[in-house]
Structures are given as C-alpha cells and as structure tokens.
Amino acid sequence: MQNQQTGTLEIQFQLRPSFAVQPQAARRPPTAPALGTVGSGKLPRITQVLALAIQFEEMVRTGEAKDYADLARLGCVTRERISQIMKLRWLASDIQAEILRLPRTPSGRLPICEAKLRRVADRLSWAEQRYQWQSGKHCDGGGART
Numbered sequence: 001m002q003n004q005q006t007g008t009l010e011i012q013f014q015l016r017p018s019f020a021v022q023p024q025a026a027r028r029p030p031t032a033p034a035l036g037t038v039g040s041g042k043l044p045r046i047t048q049v050l051a052l053a054i055q056f057e058e059m060v061r062t063g064e065a066k067d068y069a070d071l072a073r074l075g076c077v078t079r080e081r082i083s084q085i086m087k088l089r090w091l092a093s094d095i096q097a098e099i100l101r102l103p104r105t106p107s108g109r110l111p112i113c114e115a116k117l118r119r120v121a122d123r124l125s126w127a128e129q130r131y132q133w134q135s136g137k138h139c140d141g142g143g144a145r146t
Helices: 046-063 070-075 077-092 093-100 114-121 128-133
Strands: none
Touching: 046 070, 046 077, 046 093, 046 114, 070 077, 077 093, 077 114, 093 128, 114 128
16 A cells, blocks of 8 residues: 555565464473483584585585685685595595494594594594504594594
C-alpha cells in the first residue's frame, strides 16, 4: 500500500515455516554414539594437519590456489606455516597412511608431535624415515603436542 502523503510504500508479508513442528512430547533428545564407533571422539590433530596438507596439494594441482603463498592468504596463516604443513607430504607413503588411520580420541590429542614428525620428514630416505618413525613415535616434551 502506498502512502501518498509521505511518499512511502508499505509491504506486508507472512512467513510460513516449511517444516512440520513436532509436539514437545514427540521430540527425543539426540543420542551420542557408543564408544568405539566411528563417530566417537575427535581425529588426532596430526591426522587433521596431514589431511589438510593433502587438500592443499590438491588445491594447487587443480589451480584452485595458485601457489603456497596463495594458500597462506586464503587460510590467514603465514607462508612458513603452510610450508610446515606441506612438509608432512614428504613422509613415506606408509607413514602417511598410518597417520591417517590413527584412531579417534576423546580430546583429539595424541602424544605425537608435529615438529618431531617434520624432523622425520627431513630424512631423504624412506627407510631412514621408517626407522625414525618406529623408534620415536611419541613426543618427548619438545615441541607442541598434536
């Protein structure tokens, strides 16, 4: 309806929900998954970071991101951090597979340090990486726990 005196236009409308509302008695609280099921706990942080490295690599490969600097800008992190994340892709493929299959934990934390894992990735030989990985999977207090 247009008001001639003030020069304004008034519009009225009604919103109707497109979903059916259940009565209070019919609603059930959500149930948590049983312990040991796929949905319980969080993925370990190191698993998440390695998965992120794989995703970043795919983004650069497909042209979704131009380079690591572009990823840093998109993720609001430093280029150095992107390089640290991407270094995990230098790990032997079986080590990467083992990290990606780590079990979920209540807190998402395991005593595996990302910094220590990057030192494993510094080894050029996958045999040396495997030896270092098997001999020291757990964090010894140096570096952040992930």
